[in-house]
Amino acid sequence: MAAAFWRRCFAPLRLCRRAWRGSNRHYRAARCTELKQPLVIEEMVPRPVLPHEVRVDVHFCGLNFADILLCRGQYQKRPCLPFTPGMEFAGIVLETGTDVSTVKEGDPVVGMGGYNNMAEQCIMDQKTLWKVPEKVSLRDAAMLPVTYSTALMALKHRARTQPGETVLVTAAAGATGLAVIDVATNILQAKVIAAAGSDEKCKLAKQKGAQWSVNYSQGSLKEAVSKLVGNGGVDVVIDNVGGDIFLEALRSLAWEGRIVVVGFAGGTIPSVPANLLLLKNISAMGLYTSRYKEQDFPTYYESLSSILQYCQEGRIQPQLGAVFKLEEVNDAFHYVMKRKSTGKVLISLK
Numbered sequence: 001m002a003a004a005f006w007r008r009c010f011a012p013l014r015l016c017r018r019a020w021r022g023s024n025r026h027y028r029a030a031r032c033t034e035l036k037q038p039l040v041i042e043e044m045v046p047r048p049v050l051p052h053e054v055r056v057d058v059h060f061c062g063l064n065f066a067d068i069l070l071c072r073g074q075y076q077k078r079p080c081l082p083f084t085p086g087m088e089f090a091g092i093v094l095e096t097g098t099d100v101s102t103v104k105e106g107d108p109v110v111g112m113g114g115y116n117n118m119a120e121q122c123i124m125d126q127k128t129l130w131k132v133p134e135k136v137s138l139r140d141a142a143m144l145p146v147t148y149s150t151a152l153m154a155l156k157h158r159a160r161t162q163p164g165e166t167v168l169v170t171a172a173a174g175a176t177g178l179a180v181i182d183v184a185t186n187i188l189q190a191k192v193i194a195a196a197g198s199d200e201k202c203k204l205a206k207q208k209g210a211q212w213s214v215n216y217s218q219g220s221l222k223e224a225v226s227k228l229v230g231n232g233g234v235d236v237v238i239d240n241v242g243g244d245i246f247l248e249a250l251r252s253l254a255w256e257g258r259i260v261v262v263g264f265a266g267g268t269i270p271s272v273p274a275n276l277l278l279l280k281n282i283s284a285m286g287l288y289t290s291r292y293k294e295q296d297f298p299t300y301y302e303s304l305s306s307i308l309q310y311c312q313e314g315r316i317q318p319q320l321g322a323v324f325k326l327e328e329v330n331d332a333f334h335y336v337m338k339r340k341s342t343g344k345v346l347i348s349l350k
């Protein structure tokens with residue numbers, strides 16, 4: 001079934017035209033018209049901006065595993081069909097609504113929190129836009145919102161990571177994993193054990209700043225971690241994988257250790273053995289970054305504001321994995337699904 005799905009993905013993209021009455025300016029967008037089917041490129045006409053909204057000329061859109069789940073109907077949110085995926089982007093302001101005061105036409109901006117950004121244009125509420133600092137390129141800015149905000153919030157806001165503590169991160173060569181290494185090492189001064197599924201990925205993680213690496217395709221993650229830090233275990237785990245890797249990481253925690261669940265790239269959602277939490281006074285918690293937009297907006301906004309400042313100061317350096325053109329969007333999805341990506345995958349709209 002999966003093979004048949006991806007064979008369909010490489011069929012020629014269908015070009016459609018969908019326009020709102022009263023306008024003739026068209027732009028291209030990647031559209032999910034049917035779940036579990038290849039995306040199509042449609043030509044669309046922008047609607048008018050509302051008083052609090054901003055129209056942006058998108059230069060780069062980040063591709064996240066969540067976009068793939070969204071287009072397969074397997075994500076926490078399920079927008080009505082048809083829809084445009086894309087949860088983060090960077091570009092230039094084209095137009096502002098009458099009540100907008102935070103940005104102006106011509107400003108470079110980065111956005112996060114919508115599900116409509118994989119297009120040459122998008123419209124966002126002004127409160128979910130951040131100005132891109134002078135020393136940060138639009139390409140680098142597009143790599144920051146989802147993965148780096150997740151990394152900072154998981155490490156600092158949820159796990160309360162302290163300088164000198166040891167952090168274990170799974171799927172360490174993925175975009176979020178590398179962001180966790182970058183933030184833990186260069187912002188929080190923690191020590192990092194990078195766990196990944198190949199020697200090549202482990203090597204990249206160490207180049208990014210991890211002190212140690214573990215290839216969990218070659219044996220027990222828990223045993224490998226014990227050899228590095230002893231039976232005491234690690235202070236913090238940031239888990240991107242789920243399944244058996246999560247359980248081994250949980251068992252690798254030290255007394256009063258904290259594990260933060262940020263994703264299930266392995267495809268299996270594990271159950272937490274409550275006895276392990278009790279015996280070591282361990283804390284298990286989750287992080288769904290987008291939820292902070294509704295529940296705790298100041299924390300949500302501050303996370304990316306801080307990340308942009310760190311990037312401006314040169315304290316963090318996002319890792320580019322690959323860039324695909326808009327018409328190659330199904331190739332990009334396939335690239336991520338096959339776990340070929342190391343670092344951030346971007347869709348270029350220019």
